[in-house]
Amino acid sequence: MKMFEKLLDHLNSPYAMCFLIRIVAKLTQDGNDSEHLMDFLRTCTRHKSDMVRYEAAAAIVNLKNQPSGSLKAAVSVLQLFLASSKAVMRYAAVRTLNMVLTIHPSIVNPCNLDLENLCSDSNRLVSTLANTTLLNTCNESSVDRLMRQISNFVSDISDELKIAVVQNIRTLCRRFPKKYGSLLSTLASFFSKEGGQEYKNATVDAIIAIIEDNPEAKELGLAYLCEFIEDCEHTSLAVRILYLLGQEGPRVKHPRRYIRYIYNCTQLEKFDVRAAAISALAYFGTLCPDLLPDFLVVLDRCKIDPDDEVQDRASIFHVLLIQKNLYTLIKLEVPLPMLEKTLLAYIEARDFDRSFDIGTVPLALAEKLPAIETILAARPKQSQSDLPQESFKFLPDFPEFAAYGPLFKMSDPIILSDIDMERYVRLVKHVFNNHIVLEFICFNTINNQVLENVSVELGVSNGFGIDASIPCPTLEYNVEGRIYVSLAFPESVSVSVGSFPAKLLYSLKEDISGNPNWVILDDYPINEVEIEVSDHFGRRLEIAETCLLQEPTLNDAVWKVANHLGLRPCMDSDSVTSGKSTHTVMLSGLFRGGYNLLAIGWMGLSEEGIDIKLVLRSSSTEISELIVSTMAC
Structure with a gap:
C-alpha cells in the first residue's frame, strides 16, 4: 500500500501502470482499502493508453463480489475494443467477455451487436470467440441468423475450435429446445467439413444429446445421422450410429425411412460395419412385425457374406426372427463376460442332458481386491447410513493413511495408458476430507521382463503436496501391481483442482535365456493425473x-x-x-x-x-x- 501511494502520481510508462494495476487487483482481493483501490482502477479505465484501459477493465471483471455499476463500466470499455482496428485488442476484449459471461451473462448482452459484427472477422480466433460468446448470450430470435454465420466460417478453423463450437451449440439447444431444427441442420453440415475423428465424434455426441433431451428432435436427428454413415470414414462412429438406429429407429412414427440406410451398410467393404448393420436390422425385425418378411430376405442374402462374423449374425438372427424369439436376446441383462464364462463351464462339464440355464449366470463381475476378507475384518464397523456407497471399497491398511479419517468417495477406474502398450496403468482416486489417495493399478505386458521398486513420479503444483508414496516392490508379467500416492489438498479451495504430469519409475530386470539380468533405471510416461471438481463432491x-x-x-x-x-x-x-x-x-x-x-x-x-x-x-x-x-x- 505504501508503494502504491508513493507511485500513484509518478508513473508515466503504460507498462509500469499495468504492473501497478495487477498489484492493486491483488490488494483489493485480499481485503485492503477496497474503495480507494477501486477508484484507482475505475480511473485507469479512462487512461490514454489502450493497454492500461484493457488491463484495468480485465482486473475489475475478474474481481469477486463487485457491484454491477463497476462491472458495467468495465464491460463498456471492453465493448469499445471490439471495434478496434488492432486484432490483438479485439481478441483480448472478446476473450475477456467470454470469461465474464460464465458469471454475469446479462451484463454481456449489450455487446451482442458488436459481437455479431466480429463473427465474420478476418482473424479466425476472434471470429470463433465471438461466435461462441454469442451462443451463450443470444436470444431465441437470433439463433437462425447465428447458425448461418457459424456454418460459413467453421471450415477455416482448427478441430479444437470446431469442438468448442459444437459443445456450445449443444448447450444452446437446452436453452431453446424449439430451435432444434436449425441447430441440428448446422451440426449436420459439420459432417461435410474437413476434420479428424475427435471432431466428428463430438458432433455425433451433440446430435445424440439433443435427441435424448428433446423427443421431438428424434426423427430429424436420426435422419441426419443416417446420411452421415453413408460417407463416414470412421468405422467406430458408423457402428455406434447403427446401434443407435437399431435402438431408436423402430420406435419412431415412420421407421421405414431408416431401413434403406441400414441396408446400404450391409453392402459396404468394412466387415464390422456390415455386422453392426445386421444387428440393427434384427432390432427392426423384432419391433416392426409388419416389415419382418423384408428383413428375412436381407438376412438370408447376408448368410453368404465373406466374413464369418457377418455370416454368424445373419444366420442366428434369421432363425430367431422366424421363431420370434429375438426379444429375449435384445433384453439380455447379464454381463457378457460372465455369460461367456458360464457357457464355457457348461461345455467343459459335458452334461448336455441338462439344458443351459441363463439364471445361473452371475449378475455382477467379482472385483479383484487383494485379501479383501482380511482387510474388512481388520477394519472397525461403520454405519452404512452415514457413508456414501463408494466407502465400502477399502484401501489396504497402510499406517500412512491411518489418520485420514473415513473415506468420502472413490472414483471409477481411469485409464492412463493403452492396454496394448508396454505398461498398462489405471487410476482409482480415494478422496478423504483433507487428502486424496491415488491408487495406480499397473500391468507389465512384456513376458520376459520383471519390474522392481515401481513408483509414480507426479509433478504436483498449485499448493498440493505429496504426503506419502508407497511403491510396488515387484511387477511381474501379466500380474497386477498397485502403487499408492497420497496428496494433501491445498488450504484454499479455489486451487483444489489441477492436472499433474506423471510417469512410472522402476528398475528393469530382463530374463534372457533363463538368466535374469539387471538393466539401468528406466521410466515410462503415462497420461496426466487430473484432480477435478467432481472429485470433491459425493453422492447424496x-x-x-x-x-x-x-x-x-x-x-x-x-x-x-x-x-x-x-x-x-x-x-x-x-x-x-x-x-x-x-x-x-x-x-x-x-x-x-x-x-x-x-x-x-x-x-x-x-x-x-x-x-x-x-x-x-x-x-x-x-x-x-x-x-x-x-x-x-
Missing part, C-alpha cells in the same frame, strides 16, 4: 415415498408438508398458480449435527385428495428414513 443418498394428503388445495398441501417437515420452500416454489392441477415444491433444511437435507415433491389433484411423490436427499439415510416414517402415507 436418496429415498422416495408416495403419499395421499387430504387437503383442499395445492397451496394448503405445500405448507402442510413444509411445516410438518420443518423445511423451507426454495425458489418461490411455495406459490401455486391459480387453476393448476399439478405443482412441484422444492424444500431444504439443516438437520442437527450439520446434515443438509433437500426434498422435492411432485403434487397432483386426484379424486381422493392430493397425491404427492416426495424424494429426500441427505448424506445420511437414517435422517431421510426418519422423515419418511413420520409421513402419513
